[in-house]
Amino acid sequence: MGKPVIKGTRLTVEFIVNLLxxxxxxxxxxxxxxxxTEDDIKACLLFAGESLGRAEFMPLVVETA
Numbered sequence: 001m002g003k004p005v006i007k008g009t010r011l012t013v014e015f016i017v018n019l020l021x022x023x024x025x026x027x028x029x030x031x032x033x034x035x036x037t038e039d040d041i042k043a044c045l046l047f048a049g050e051s052l053g054r055a056e057f058m059p060l061v062v063e064t065a
């Protein structure tokens with residue numbers, strides 16, 4: 001039970017999404033990590049979106065005494 005990875009690699013979905021969030025383009029990632037495809041990157045985003053869609057978020061309430 002580890003983090004989700006791209007099949008056939010040790011690259012996690014989290015790692016790819018973080019690269020994108022920090023300004024890397026799909027082309028940058030494909031150049032740096034040979035063997036990845038554009039579909040792999042899209043799958044990471046779809047997985048992240050689906051995961052967040054199933055999560056429940058509770059507002060943080062600050063209580064004062």
